[in-house]
Amino acid sequence: QITLKESGPTLMKPTQTLTLTCTCSGFSLSTSGVGVAWVRQPPGKALEWLALVYWDDLKRYSPSLNNRLTITKDTSKNQVVLTMTNMDPVDTATYYCAYKHVGELCLDYWGQGTLVTVSS
């Protein structure tokens, strides 16, 4: 059974750096074809894909946020970490991690999400 769970701060101040951890179970981050993504959703708004890391450590980022994002994986802990620098109130959102479908670039399994609020 594949599950993912996000953890991290719920409240941040502008200019701070956000670090979110996705703890994965039911699969291994080192298995060929596996990918884990981060997606966010501002309150009442649509979804936005942020970043993706593959089993072979290939990483891809949203071009609009590329210079602020870093995604890494820790295979020994089966965790994926997203950092986002220079947080702003517009970054207030629910942040999800999700398991990429093996054959397609869509998301099969999602974590419950974690709401991050940015406010001074």
Place this chain on the structure above:
Amino acid sequence: EIVMTQSPATLSVSPGERATLSCRASQSVSRNLAWYQQKPGQAPRLLIYVASTRANGIPGRFSGSGSGTEFTLTISSLQSEDFAVYYCQQYNTWPPTFGQGTKVEIK
């Protein structure tokens, strides 16, 4: 990046009726299109991928069609649990992008 436009924004449907949701891409995405369902306070759930393939465990009343720039999600007979927001997502070109969603509400 590819812009995905969904219509209508809100669809009012009676239980048991058919619902048809549309998704248009700003350029061709071939058949690299997925649909998700999201209920309040929950994460999205994958319904359809490759435009028309149902994901594991998705009931047969959900069907997808289309290719290129025009796509449709059809719910043949709405059940109470189907009232939710539906998003399309293209994955033909990086970055993957989502539509703004269609809310299916009870008429």
